[in-house]
């Protein structure tokens with residue numbers, strides 16, 4: 001066991017993680033191929049591709065818990081389509097047995113059950129020919145049947161689910177063995193779930209037009225925060241943005257962790273650690289040594305419909321220090337505000353990264369990078385070109401965690417997410433910015449809190465517009481009429497602005513001075 005673990009650890013070629021060294025032998029004594037590129041020596045091991053078979057330890061993507069939704073935001077009255085690694089699923093709530101997740105295909109003629117109905121008798125009804133399924137997935141009504149004999153063999157495959165910490169989790173393997181593993185394992189929930197000193201802020205959820213791995217790269221890369229999130233949590237023009245990253249937990253099947261080390265370490269300055277807990281969680285903890293208070297970001301990501309798309313769920317947790325005081329949260333997102341406002345304002349932050357992360361995947365694919373290339377019959381003699389570290393230029397230590405993640409993905413994660421039928425097709429580039437920055441499809445339509453708020457704000461806009469017109473038409477005193485109409489007009493205008501945030505929020509760095 002220990003030996004296997006050591007082999008897995010050896011897969012993480014120190015030279016490649018560092019990215020800027022060149023040696024003939026690495027420190028495990030393995031053969032290393034050194035090549036020149038863009039004026040910098042790069043070191044990569046030629047044995048790396050077979051090491052994983054030797055290690056006999058691979059990450060089983062389907063035998064994991066994935067967060068699929070925030071239950072508080074779901075419409076319990078209807079079946080809801082969801083995707084996991086390209087597989088179409090349907091979630092629905094049985095009054096007696098809670099949330100269930102099935103394959104989104106009726107066994108009759110494969111109509112999507114997500115187009116069906118949740119009926120009052122606690123069944124899921126396929127709206128095509130009215131077959132009904134109970135919470136276990138067994139067919140309990142078949143109106144066209146002559147007798148009941150077909151029922152026994154008719155059912156929809158269901159998946160292990162859990163509702164924990166406000167999230168709906170699904171286990172990706174519904175075989176007998178998978179169910180056993182699901183029963184023996186726990187979703188990677190927030191650590192402070194029962195901590196009385198912790199304030200857990202609202203969940204947020206977004207469907208993103210970029211892949212699982214690009215989301216994870218992004219949140220393992222603190223260097224981009226000051227620059228990309230200019231004016232929200234930083235200033236891109238700060239001259240010295242140097243810091244180092246130190247690995248504090250070596251990579252295993254479970255993940256790894258890093259700590260940021262500033263140029264001039266100061267024991268009283270806040271410090272951050274970033275943990276990757278495979279497959280879906282990155283936990284970023286900032287600790288304030290003055291009172292040991294902590295600001296924690298829980299950032300989950302689930303590979304959803306196809307390459308280039310993913311679902312993000314996140315929240316902040318603030319933990320009181322020894323003096324019983326909470327730390328400040330990230331930017332204005334920790335201020336008290338209605339959930340819907342928190343949700344729509346998230347675009348101001350998320351969209352600052354959106355274009356980078358969406359286009360990076362296509363650019364990388366065009367340069368020859370191909371996840372899971374072994375299964376896709378890519379010529380193994382091009383294996384070197386498939387390596388992330390061969391295609392990027394990463395001379396600074398702030399990229400260590402990203403490179404470690406790419407190594408983890410390649411060597412432990414078998415190259416990346418195993419999409420349905422093992423088909424990887426690079427995503428198409430979205431050039432229409434209204435589509436790239438679409439908030440309605442990415443969030444609003446799936447969030448009952450936002451849909452309700454949107455309806456109410458539309459009412460406010462409607463009635464304040466009418467009130468402005470009535471004020472102008474009925475009040476004789478010109479000054480009062482204008483003043484009243486302007487006040488109602490302002491409310492209508494603000495409502496209109498808010499409404500637009502539920503639909504679209506375009507962003508350009510060129511306009512963010």
Ligand code: FES
Nearest residue numbers: 106108109126129
């Ligand atoms: S396809 Fe579902 S009942 Fe016919």
Ligand SMILES: [Fe+2]
Nearest residue numbers: 343447449450
């Ligand atoms: Fe919402």
